[in-house]
Amino acid sequence: MNRLSILIILATLTQAQDATILRPMNQTVIPAGPLTIAAKGPASAKLTLDAKPIESQQPAPGIHTATIKPDPGTHELALGTAKVQFAVGTGPAEWKAFRQHPPTAQCTTCHAIKSGEWAFRTEKLADTCAGCHDLKTFPKTHNHNTEILKDCQECHMPHGSTEKSHLKWNKETACKLCHG
Numbered sequence: 001m002n003r004l005s006i007l008i009i010l011a012t013l014t015q016a017q018d019a020t021i022l023r024p025m026n027q028t029v030i031p032a033g034p035l036t037i038a039a040k041g042p043a044s045a046k047l048t049l050d051a052k053p054i055e056s057q058q059p060a061p062g063i064h065t066a067t068i069k070p071d072p073g074t075h076e077l078a079l080g081t082a083k084v085q086f087a088v089g090t091g092p093a094e095w096k097a098f099r100q101h102p103p104t105a106q107c108t109t110c111h112a113i114k115s116g117e118w119a120f121r122t123e124k125l126a127d128t129c130a131g132c133h134d135l136k137t138f139p140k141t142h143n144h145n146t147e148i149l150k151d152c153q154e155c156h157m158p159h160g161s162t163e164k165s166h167l168k169w170n171k172e173t174a175c176k177l178c179h180g
């Protein structure tokens with residue numbers, strides 16, 4: 001394969017991945033009530049629910065959000081090339097329950113716009129988390145202090161997940177990130 005074809009493949013891959021819906025996750029079931037969407041994609045892209053445009057905001061260019069109260073049943077949310085299916089109330093048996101984290105917080109609880117870019121509100125992410133979580137027990141549950149395990153998002157899904165403790169991996173795999 002020559003260099004040009006590699007570049008073309010890379011460009012195509014980047015294009016296909018240029019939109020991502022972070023919340024809700026694909027093929028999950030959420031409880032009835034408000035759902036705050038978190039997504040990123042081209043500034044020109046529009047969020048749609050069941051193929052109809054929804055009223056949304058862009059707190060920073062390319063960062064898309066909207067708070068919706070979808071009816072019970074199955075829905076499809078899309079942003080550009082990104083699509084997720086979710087159900088309200090009950091859904092297909094193989095879909096898992098999705099919990100928003102934190103259920104009622106605003107994007108600005110954790111994020112801020114710095115020099116026009118979507119960034120974090122505090123220098124150290126753990127300081128944001130400590131606003132709601134008592135991190136005194138942290139060393140006991142994590143075997144380390146928040147200096148060594150400062151990148152909470154390496155193991156936790158910050159917008160919510162289907163797993164216990166909003167984990168990306170089980171404890172064994174999480175420790176192996178450094179203790180391979």
Ligand code: HEC
Binds near residue numbers: 063106111154159
């Ligand atoms: C509890 C804190 C928290 C809240 C609340 C939160 N986020 Fe995030 N967000 C994070 C963290 C931490 C990351 C980094 C995730 C990673 O690296 O896996 C992130 C990453 C992102 C990204 C990806 C940024 C990139 O450059 O890839 C987007 C987009 C985003 N958040 C949008 C939102 C929106 C929109 C909201 C409100 C609906 C929101 N977030 C609410 C903590 C939060």
Ligand code: HEC
Binds near residue numbers: 129153165
């Ligand atoms: C605005 C308050 C708030 C902030 C800020 C916050 N959380 Fe939370 N978090 C909560 C609440 C409330 C819950 C319980 C939600 C539920 O019932 O699922 C929770 C649950 C969790 C859980 C799951 C705990 C369990 O036992 O299932 C983890 C892990 C977590 N948060 C990590 C973080 C991390 C990491 C950050 C910083 C990026 C953070 N949180 C910031 C309020 C917050």
Ligand code: HEC
Binds near residue numbers: 129150151175
């Ligand atoms: C190396 C992976 C890893 C990192 C990094 C990490 N955690 Fe965790 N976290 C875990 C695991 C594993 C559990 C589940 C522990 C258990 O159930 O025994 C957990 C559980 C939690 C819980 C629920 C249990 C409790 O202690 O209340 C909270 C809250 C939490 N983490 C917050 C954070 C915050 C805040 C950060 C960043 C400062 C962070 N975590 C960084 C792996 C990690």
Ligand code: HEC
Binds near residue numbers: 149171175176
């Ligand atoms: C971000 C990297 C990182 C992750 C993830 C991590 N550790 Fe560590 N760990 C370290 C570093 C660096 C040291 C040595 C410094 C120290 O002892 O504080 C260490 C030391 C240790 C030690 C002391 C014994 C020794 O080998 O020196 C234990 C026990 C330990 N880690 C357990 C864990 C467990 C359990 C987890 C999963 C919850 C985990 N670690 C995840 C970086 C990490």
